[in-house]
């Protein structure tokens with residue numbers, strides 16, 4: 001069956017209609033005419049794949065990845081990198097309008113850097129015979145010997161990785177130090193840099209995967225902190241203490257809250273490593289430690305997982321009313337949901353998308369909110 005693609009959805013799939021029912025087409029671009037194969041029919045929509053491109057978009061490129069057609073690791077490697085930026089800006093604009101009634105003029109231009117070799121971490125899955133990445137929408141493993149998104153040195157290690165007892169195999173590399181965390185490494189942590197700050201990162205601790213974009217993001221947060229003259233700062237969902245330590249010289253004190261024990265241990269270590277004597281860390285879920293979120297804090301940096309903020313956390317922030325909120329998010333949908341509630345007492349100054357995960361449909365956003373007068 002031949003169809004014309006009307007636009008892209010937020011996962012980078014083409015959208016068309018078959019007899020008035022919506023159809024999502026994997027691998028097709030806006031304005032293209034493509035031959036499709038319907039792979040699933042649901043009550044409200046079809047899922048299809050592109051069999052052949054009949055009329056090709058000017059934005060289409062050929063992926064250099066041998067696994068691209070099957071692997072679930074990335075989804076936009078058939079789109080020019082320039083178009084990818086536009087796609088992500090538009091995606092953020094659409095989601096913000098739809099779910100939070102935030103106008104397009106609040107969305108700043110996206111920040112981006114290299115399209116490939118940016119990842120400082122990979123999680124490989126394994127079954128009885130194979131080690132690799134999951135196939136699109138499944139738990140079937142595709143053995144890989146190289147990933148275009150991955151740091152070159154980790155790709156070298158990938159070639160020789162041997163099965164181990166662990167379910168998932170995690171490889172990490174330290175920015176600047178080139179320290180490697182792997183199943184055969186002697187140490188179970190790496191040291192990595194962001195700007196001139198040094199961080200210990202253990203296997204289970206979160207650390208942003210794209211060091212170049214992370215530095216740009218943290219520089220923006222530091223600029224905001226200085227411009228707003230922040231004094232007492234909450235670093236909620238602080239991981240290994242990265243953001244608080246990055247900005248701590250500009251403020252009186254930082255309190256970080258984080259639920260992963262290893263990450264809090266790393267944060268305490270990183271505090272010493274960077275002589276960040278004004279930083280303190282508490283272990284626990286932010287929603288269970290709301291008593292720590294008091295009105296002495298004039299600024300809250302909030303960097304939750306994809307699920308966004310628990311209602312209890314939003315309620316507490318609206319109660320203690322820090323002058324400035326800096327909300328870092330890796331999911332624009334949950335961000336929009338939370339901003340819609342925070343808007344009651346805060347002005348959204350701007351939202352800046354960051355292309356933290358090039359060639360995938362994911363996008364990071366940094367939002368600046370100021371307490372209404």
Ligand SMILES: C[S@@+](CC[C@H](N)C(=O)[O-])C[C@H]1O[C@@H](n2cnc3c(N)ncnc32)[C@H](O)[C@@H]1O
Nearest residue numbers: 206237238239242258259260285286303304305
């Ligand atoms: C997106 S990461 C941000 C980490 C850190 N700010 C950074 O940039 O490296 C989110 C962090 O929140 C932690 N986390 C998840 N749910 C949490 C919760 N309910 N309360 C506190 N921390 C949580 C995770 O362990 C993870 O370290």
